[in-house]
């Protein structure tokens with residue numbers, strides 16, 4: 538009997554555990570550990586901030602996994618011991634034969650002076666605060682600020698700005714509002730190349746949203762946002778993406794490299810430790826272009842399927858091994874009932890080959906359908 542332990546019940550973890558459960562006989566045990574009790578479908582946070590979703594509609598209880606034959610442990614993971622193949626948690630020690638780490642990226646707010654003046658819409662609580670602030674907003678200056686790279690979902694800050702624009706237009710106060718994006722990036726979604734980046738930039742400009750690239754955030758005290766070099770912007774409302782880092786447990790366990798993330802083989806998602814795989818946002822996955830694979834659920838999902846397939850093939854000694862091929866896609870929600878759709882091969886050489894389909898209603902409904910499918914498929 539093999540015991541496979543999956544760390545994290547987010548995008549990668551839930552897919553990996555479910556795929557393993559479906560592929561392996563019940564004599565093998567699949568365990569999933571997460572400190573949270575609910576799985577959150579993060580892409581819908583963007584609809585939540587403009588009051589188009591309710592929190593309970595975009596979350597699922599991880600206890601449902603128990604009914605599918607996956608043992609879900611609600612605990613804080615405190616240490617990974619790859620040499621003796623155990624994991625320490627707040628509820629005890631767990632042994633593994635195979636370990637899949639999908640612990641994601643965490644945000645760290647208090648490294649920026651005045652961080653309390655910004656609303657972190659990358660979590661449920663912050664998204665709800667932003668929704669309430671937007672509801673009572675009467676006009677003024679709104680800043681969407683990306684503190685640093687890398688950050689999850691390279692499209693999300695741009696989607697947030699476009700959705701806020703559409704929401705305020707509907708409310709009839711767009712004319713009284715200035716919306717500005719500040720980011721350290723050179724272009725939106727730079728890993729996807731300059732054609733896509735410039736298209737998104739033009740889309741923003743058409744909607745009267747100013748795009749301010751190469752701005753390194755220093756502080757936001759009293760809603761006065763300061764950037765390296767001395768530039769300032771006094772905002773009435775700040776929606777921000779705080780700096781990201783890997784969870785302390787993987788750094789303390791010596792699993793990360795100089796990037797602060799877990800290095801992996803980009804095709805097999807194997808780490809340097811025997812039987813230990815890492816997938817999703819927690820990985821440092823260098824592309825042929827020298828840039829890193831973006832942190833997005835679509836990659837966590839694809840990598841989870843590959844890892845689950847390969848572990849099951851190794852245990853059952855049947856089936857073919859697979860490799861993750863770098864394919865990815867993303868809906869770019871724009872409000873007004875329309876969205877764009879970017880897709881391509883991020884492992885292409887010498888650089889990713891990604892294109893953006895013309896925005897339209899079809900892609901918006903595609904994203905809605907994907908949300909429904911995700912919450913049905915895995916829960």
Ligand SMILES: Cc1cc2nc3c(=O)[nH]c(=O)nc-3n(C[C@H](O)[C@H](O)[C@H](O)COP(=O)(O)OP(=O)(O)OC[C@H]3O[C@@H](n4cnc5c(N)ncnc54)[C@H](O)[C@@H]3O)c2cc1C
Nearest residue numbers: 545547548549572579580614640641690817818833834835
């Ligand atoms: C606003 C927003 C919109 C997004 N939109 C999209 C999109 O449209 N498309 C897309 O592809 N991606 C999108 N993403 C990105 C996507 O959410 C992430 O890339 C994806 O969730 C990564 O999956 P993961 O399994 O690596 O980590 P996560 O899904 O973050 O899961 C990590 C899990 O580990 C748990 N955990 C962490 N540390 C511990 C610990 N010490 N002990 C116990 N449990 C722990 C956490 O509770 C969490 O449940 C979006 C993200 C945001 C914030």
